Amino acid sequence: GQNIDQPTEMTATEGAIVQINCTYQTSGFNGLFWYQQHAGEAPTFLSYNVLDGLEEKGRFSSFLSRSKGYSYLLLKELQMKDSASYLCAVRVGRRQNFVFGPGTRLSVLP
């Protein structure tokens, strides 16, 4: 089976740094993806890791350890507009489907 776990909610202060963790146990692995989803909207792609290590894209970075089944999304210099849900997803199997975690709702406070 497929299992992806994330914290349900997190709170952080504007200007701070926050790390959102994701652990996964899946049959097969073809990459780990992070998405941002504002309330009532569709998810938008943030980052992608297929090899171990850190990928940096501006204020957002994502890390992957395949041996540990672990990833995190790091958000720096938090802004109010970063308040959203962050979804971790793993692409799995021969059929290349995306399995999503439950999402982490981040609230950025002034």
Added chain:
Amino acid sequence: SQTIHQWPATLVQPVGSPLSLECTVEGTSNPNLYWYRQAAGRGLQLLFYSVGIGQISSEVPQNLSASRPQDRQFILSSKKLLLSDSGFYLCAWSEYKNTEAFFGQGTRLTVV
């Protein structure tokens, strides 16, 4: 560039009525296509995926069906809606492997 269109954005339907949600992709060929449902405050549940015309795989037994009549068209249907079918439905596409999925704007379905 590639774009994905999904409609309608919102829909209120009575119990027992039929459903048809449509999704089209432009700017690519032979994409993988997906239908997801998201209950309030929850993650995305994969309902159907398709790797080609007429090829549909269902992930969860349910009151819904999907069809892919053309390469870049994906339709989600139901003959008789249930209250439990309410939710946020998302269509998505991706290349075959090693790339991200792109989502349509979503359809908020309320069954009353």
